């Protein structure tokens with residue numbers, strides 16, 4: 173048994189003081205240090221520096237580790253040129269090494285990420301994800317727009333799913349990602365959704381990210397028209413917006429981006445109990461606009477996306493960007509929502525027994541240190557976001573990694 177002591181602890185009700193946490197691999201008790209010492213006289217006491225806050229380990233719900241070797245190769249600024257550059261640089265991306273991916277997962281770890289949702293396009297990241305100290309929800313991605321290739325694509329996808337299932341454990345969970353409405357044939361979508369329902373896999377999909385995607389799946393024109401004709405010889409979209417969203421009706425899905433969803437789309441998505449990942453830096457860099465998260469009534473997470481559309485996987489860089497991007501929203505309230513968007517909200521969406529400091533939850537903690545004493549408890553979320561580059565200590569399942 174261990175007892176972790178800090179000036180502040182972030183719990184569901186907010187920031188509390190004069191308390192400590194007793195834990196082994198899960199949280200056993202939250203009380204004053206004196207009480208806990210009496211209850212567990214042999215426990216190891218772990219102190220933290222002054223002005224430290226214990227948070228539940230942070231969760232990055234959406235990342236692409238297989239793109240971790242991109243720095244200056246992909247074209248930023250506008251979505252379709254980016255997508256063309258991804259296709260052009262397939263060879264370079266496939267050269268992304270285990271070492272590149274390990275480095276990326278370590279960067280997340282140092283910023284306090286104890287769980288992440290990895291979109292696996294090829295399965296090259298399986299070893300990194302299985303060996304990572306973090307909990308991983310491993311989203312096997314399915315895509316392919318040609319009907320004649322759908323049988324082969326599905327067979328290859330199933331092989332990857334079966335392969336990842338071998339590693340399912342408390343720390344690793346197999347899941348499915350349907351890439352997007354513009355890239356995934358309805359036959360593949362139906363099969364993948366049936367599988368997700370049957371096996372109770374968590375499901376994710378990129379949706380309504382760019383204006384070009386919206387024009388293509390709503391009207392069959394715009395920038396995607398040329399891309400699809402040029403690269404794939406496809407003259408009209410394989411899914412309409414309606415048919416795509418409807419396919420997910422009976423399975424709450426973690427949609428990624430929604431930067432170009434209309435208020436009607438959002439209302440429909442809300443009615444079907446879906447959620448969304450907000451990736452502010454990726455959206456800015458790929459020219460996709462801003463998701464107005466403070467107006468949403470659906471659960472939303474903040475996520476980094478991959479190094480395919482970002483310069484770091486540090487979750488605090490992401491939160492700071494969000495603070496700057498949502499310039500008209502109330503600063504304190506936004507900061508509190510942002511902390512929730514990397515803790516309890518993604519934990520629920522990804523069905524992880526963490527994300528809150530509560531008895532029975534995994535002992536996953538990110539401890540950060542403020543440079544000075546906060547004046548009021550209500551401001552701690554903001555100070556944490558502004559001042560944190562790396563965590564001070566980090567625990568996953570009760571074991572220390574930072």
Ligand code: MCF
Nearest residue numbers: 236239258291293355378477478480481
């Ligand atoms: O989230 C960003 C932008 N939107 C879509 N896809 C990706 C992102 N980062 C990487 N991707 C991957 C995606 O998983 O790029 C490929 C897919 O494998 C694009 S389709 C050839």
Ligand code: FE
Nearest residue numbers: 236428477478
């Ligand atoms: Fe993505």
